[in-house]
Amino acid sequence: MIPYHFEIKSGKRGSSLEHINYVTRTGAHGEHEDLVTTAFGNLPTWAGNDPKAFFRASEKYERKNAPAFRSMTFNLPKDLTIEQNKRLAIDISHALTAGKPFLLAVHAPVSALAGExxxxGHLMMSDRMPDDIERSAELTFRRYNASHPEKGGCRKDSGGKNRAEHRDWVIEQRKLVAEHINEALERHGHHDRVDHRTLRQRGESRQPESYLGPARVRRMSSHDKQQYLDARQRQRRKDEGSTFK
Incomplete structure (x- = not known):
């Protein structure tokens, strides 16, 4: 079983351009050499095929208490080639955004722990759903007008969800990404799979593996790193054994 990670965050107002620079490895983040590819889509005409222009307008015109963007991060299988993962990341982005404006960046850093x-993928998207109405940048982010759509902004698909509905939506997104990853693994002849369910939902009592972080890894000795990796490998073999019983 391949480890699975999928995370959704709301982008705070004022953080859009810094986040774009981070995921695209530009500006202060240009020293990183792990950028594989970038892609974008579904931008309105006024944005001029420039994701920065779109999210800059979101910062300026989106309502005060609304997030300027939504951020999603998902692991890609190491078993796939770079080109296969590029295609997979783009397919996942189109599935998650369903026509909404987005910016995708794929990174492939070398793990400080295992050297792999x-x-x-880092997906940055808007909750605004484009339609066939041409709007200005300001009008795009105004409140939706159901009676006269041309007089209001693009409708938001995140509006009106209660806590339970939002939780179910997150689960659906996790499942959607896992399905795309597993389809790609099968298509390219790999037998391993990911599982979007939590350990509890899979009937496992163990705790999820904690995230060490680069700073903690740097403080670990070679012996400590190897012990950690050996324990991880033993757990994965145990998981694979229980999967095929």
């Missing part, structure tokens, strides 16, 4: 590539 760690491919993953």
């Amino acid at each position: 590539f760690h491919p993953h």
